[in-house]
Amino acid sequence: DAKTTQPPSMDCAEGRAANLPCNHSTISGNEYVYWYRQIHSQGPQYIIHGLKNNETNEMASLIITEDRKSSTLILPHATLRDTAVYYCIVRVTTLINDYKLSFGAGTTVTVRA
């Protein structure tokens, strides 16, 4: 799986949009970008994933650059409950025996009132 680079931490004001960057310059054509988060004392939670088109769901939006070397997770209106470690992971989904998620250090996001 391609390596990802994320800032170690960032702060965000409650009610504002939180933009979380991720670099994955060595991503290959069949690798998807996944985002998970881990709130304190809970298991990792799936947020969103995409291949090359921008994606949106009830939790967040994922913007992938045209060259696919970087992406941004957007939490449109951050709340205190969004304080968590956010992980950006790239992986292939179509190889039946390629199932591992490699969690790096992630970005610790602190939402402040």
Added chain:
Amino acid sequence: DARVTQTPRHKVTEMGQEVTMRCQPILGHNTVFWYRQTMMQGLELLAYFRNRAPLDDSGMPKDRFSAEMPDATLATLKIQPSEPRDSAVYFCASGLVSRGHHQPQHFGDGTRLSIL
């Protein structure tokens, strides 16, 4: 929302004791994963099952750890004998392989294990 359920949530026991952790995957999911999380190593994959068959347990210490799926609704991870270095949070996750694609994994809230 469907959830992965893990029991117990917390376990404190003495070195040498057997520990059994249980996981109920999301109904309909055909893949189950066991992960371990520590401050030093982060999240590590221990074992992987597909359709109840173990496909990868290369992350587990074979001499003391064992993972099984007695049926589609139960996965177990056992440690015997337990050691202080096994202290960690153990997560179970389940997912679905469908039409050749791995769907996103969904995690339980973990078992926090402390071996004294």
